[in-house]
Each structure stands twice: as structure tokens, then as C-alpha cells.
Amino acid sequence: MTLEAPSASTYTALLALVAQTRALMDAVVATGADDEEIAAVTEELRALTERLDAVRRPPAEVGEPRWLMGNAVVGAANPFAPPIEIEYLPGGGVRAEQVFRPLHEGPPGLVHGGVSAMVLDHLLGTALGAVGRGGLTASLTMTYRAPVPFGTPVVATAEYTRSEGRKSWADGRMALPDGTVLVEATGLFITPSWFPGEL
Numbered sequence: 001m002t003l004e005a006p007s008a009s010t011y012t013a014l015l016a017l018v019a020q021t022r023a024l025m026d027a028v029v030a031t032g033a034d035d036e037e038i039a040a041v042t043e044e045l046r047a048l049t050e051r052l053d054a055v056r057r058p059p060a061e062v063g064e065p066r067w068l069m070g071n072a073v074v075g076a077a078n079p080f081a082p083p084i085e086i087e088y089l090p091g092g093g094v095r096a097e098q099v100f101r102p103l104h105e106g107p108p109g110l111v112h113g114g115v116s117a118m119v120l121d122h123l124l125g126t127a128l129g130a131v132g133r134g135g136l137t138a139s140l141t142m143t144y145r146a147p148v149p150f151g152t153p154v155v156a157t158a159e160y161t162r163s164e165g166r167k168s169w170a171d172g173r174m175a176l177p178d179g180t181v182l183v184e185a186t187g188l189f190i191t192p193s194w195f196p197g198e199l
């Protein structure tokens, strides 16, 4: 069953809910509230959670209008997503500029290496999808050259490199706006037999 795209008004309402939830998550990470206040807020959140949970939708299938809305990197409906906005470059390849937040912390004051890997994994996959070589990550190799800061822009780029049968490779990196490379990634993606021909 194809899950229809949400109406424009539902989409707008959903974006507002997700933005508010992201702000909540940031506030939770940073709060210095006392235990009484934390308990009171927790009770209010429990009630809100029950209201939303009362109406659930089924998960979207690959290629359906909503299929990336729940995605952990770019999902408009996913508060966990930073979210990353991906730009398709005219000469091939993809680019995303992102300011990470304390929510993405690994070592104190720095972005978690797993978050960098998650973002670059997605960017590599998108670069392959852009050339009709969409697939699932079979292996991902990360090289961390310098810490990724939060609170300041970081630029991620990725591009298709080559294919052999159902296997395709892509390279990517995260850098400061001045070009200083912080993290590099190379990934092997495999197009499973059940994948649609073009994504």
C-alpha cells in the first residue's frame, strides 16, 4: 500500500512540531533545572507523548512520497535528524552545510565520531543515488583527521567514484569552510536485487 504524502497543511504543522521537538532535545541536553522542575516537565511530556502515540502511521516503503521523512539524517519528520539539507552539484556530487549542536556531542565540546559517520554515510549513499547507483552500505571506512566542532559551519561533500556490477563506491569528507579537512569517508554500497531501478 502506498502511503500518500502528507497534505501541505499537515506537512507545515509537522515541521513546526519537529522543530519544537529539536529545541526540546537541545534544552534537555543543556538544562540545569532542579529535580522538581525536571519531574514536572517529564509529566507534561508523558501526556504529550501519549497524544501523539494515539495516532500512528505505518512506515513508508522505498520510493514512496514519505520514504525519507523519517530518515535519521535528512528526515523532515525526524527530530533526531540534524537535519542535513543536501544540494546536488551541477558537475555531479553532493554538498551539505551543517552547524552541529551540543545534541551531537561526543568528546566534550566536539561532535561524536558516529554522528560524522552517519552524516557521511548518508551523503555517500545520496551521491550514488544521484547517478542511479542507489544501494545499502556494505562497508564504510572513516579517517578522522581533526575534531569536528559544533556551533560553527561544517561543509560535507561526496561523489561517486566507480562501480563493478551491483557494487559501487563513493568518497566524501567534512571540512571547515576554509577547506581544512576534518573527516574523510569511503564507502562500498551494494544495490540489492529488490531495489527500484532508479531512486
Ligand SMILES: CCCCCCCCCCCC(=O)SCCNC(=O)CCNC(=O)[C@H](O)C(C)(C)COP(=O)(O)OP(=O)(O)OC[C@H]1O[C@@H](n2cnc3c(N)ncnc32)[C@H](O)[C@@H]1OP(=O)(O)O
Residues within 6 Å of the ligand: 121, 122, 123, 124, 125, 126, 129, 130, 134, 135, 136, 137, 138, 139, 165, 166, 167, 188, 190, 191, 192, 193, 199
Ligand atoms: C536520490 C535519492 C537518494 C537517497 C539515498 C539515501 C541514502 C541512504 C544512505 C544510507 C545507507 C545506509 O545506511 S544503508 C543501512 C546500512 N546497511 C545495511 O543495512 C546493509 C546490510 N547488508 C545487506 O543488506 C547485504 O549484506 C547487502 C545488500 C549489503 C549485500 O547483500 P547481497 O546483495 O546479498 O550481496 P551478495 O550477493 O552477498 O554480494 C554481492 C557482492 O558484494 C560483495 N560484498 C557483499 N557484502 C560485502 C561487504 N560487506 N564488504 C565487501 N564486499 C561485500 C560480495 O563479495 C559480492 O561480490 P562479487 O562476488 O560480486 O565480486
